[in-house]
Structure formats: C-alpha cells, structure tokens
Amino acid sequence: MTEIRSEKGVQSGSSTVEEPTGWVGWILFAGVMLILVGSFQMIAGFVALFNDHVYLVPSRDLAVSVSYTGWGWAQIILGLLAILGGYGIMVGQMWARIYAVIYASIAAIVNLAFISAYPIWMTLMITIDVLVIWAVTVHGREVKM
Numbered sequence: 001m002t003e004i005r006s007e008k009g010v011q012s013g014s015s016t017v018e019e020p021t022g023w024v025g026w027i028l029f030a031g032v033m034l035i036l037v038g039s040f041q042m043i044a045g046f047v048a049l050f051n052d053h054v055y056l057v058p059s060r061d062l063a064v065s066v067s068y069t070g071w072g073w074a075q076i077i078l079g080l081l082a083i084l085g086g087y088g089i090m091v092g093q094m095w096a097r098i099y100a101v102i103y104a105s106i107a108a109i110v111n112l113a114f115i116s117a118y119p120i121w122m123t124l125m126i127t128i129d130v131l132v133i134w135a136v137t138v139h140g141r142e143v144k145m
Helices: 024-050 068-090 094-113 119-143
Strands: 003-005 009-012 015-018
Touching: 024 068, 024 094, 024 119, 068 094, 094 119
Parallel strands: none
Antiparallel strands: 003 009, 009 015
16 A cells, blocks of 8 residues: 655555654643643641641631632542543543533632732642643644644
C-alpha cells in the first residue's frame, strides 16, 4: 500500500490517520498538573483538618466565613476530583477536557477566597489552574479519542 505524508497526517489508501503534533505535550502537562494539584490540595486539606495553626490568619479573618475544617474537606474533595480529571485528560477523554476547565475555574476561585490564609501557596495553585485551562482549551483536541 502507498503512504502519502501530508501536513494533516499519514494517508494510507482511502483513510487518513492524524499524527499527533508537538502540542500533545501540553495536554499531558495539563493532566499531570491536575494530578499534582489534586495531590497538593488533598495535602492542604489534611493540614487544615489536623493542624490549622500553620495558616497565617485565623479562620474568622478570611474573606469567606468558613472554618478550616470545612475548608479542609473542600480541598480534599477538590483534590480527588482533580486526580480523576487528570487521568481522563491523559487518556484523551472529551468529558475530562470539559471537566478540567470547570474544575480549574472553581478551584481558582476557591483558592482566591483563601489567599489571605496562605498567600504564596494559593497564588501558585491559581497559576497552575490557569495553565491547565489554557492547555486544555487551546490544545485539547490534539489527543481526543
């Protein structure tokens, strides 16, 4: 059979198989970052549950009126959901791309609400959330199944 290489992929006979581009790495990055962020958020949640003295302000001085115990459970749940979404992105699932954008948006807003408790950490988490949104929305179709 004859193979014809083009910009869109390899054409073999009557079908064209799309070759992955270099942007697939950004999707892998987004998936790994979601898993990493999820792990970090779970750690932050356990810290909030078991040792809330590490935070810079008492819970009554936060922008949102919630205890560190409530915030800890929210972080643990968000972390578990991020890990699931990261796996879905790495295997090329469309639902995971949509989910990742929604998740990262919510996580960024939640982290912004608690930025006074741990400013450097929350700023880092928001930055990673924005990078995940960018990678998935701009280059997500590169690995769709």
